[in-house]
Amino acid sequence: MIINENFVPVTKKYVELEELDDGCILYDTEKDEVHSLNTTAATIWTCCDGKHSVKEIAEVVGKCFKPESKIAPRDIINIIEDFSNKELLTP
Numbered sequence: 426m427i428i429n430e431n432f433v434p435v436t437k438k439y440v441e442l443e444e445l446d447d448g449c450i451l452y453d454t455e456k457d458e459v460h461s462l463n464t465t466a467a468t469i470w471t472c473c474d475g476k477h478s479v480k481e482i483a484e485v486v487g488k489c490f491k492p493e494s495k496i497a498p499r500d501i502i503n504i505i506e507d508f509s510n511k512e513l514l515t516p
Contacts (some may be wrong), residue, residue: 426509428488430498435475435515471502
């Protein structure tokens with residue numbers, strides 16, 4: 426899977442989300458695996474709805490966090506690649 430700024434990620438339906446104060450927990454019911462996400466990764470995860478490109482997700486993340494903690498699109502691509510490598514996204 427090639428992930429660039431135009432890529433539109435979609436989460437798999439069998440991954441359940443539990444929100445926490447400082448991020449979230451993802452539970453992959455198919456593989457019986459748990460993944461812990463910090464606040465930034467959790468924000469990115471919620472944007473992986475098949476409606477937002479990586480570029481648009483970068484804009485959302487930029488609005489959610491302080492300017493001094495700005496995350497580059499490359500960082501978002503890395504996080505989405507990690508989701509993909511863990512098979513949490515639809516191919």
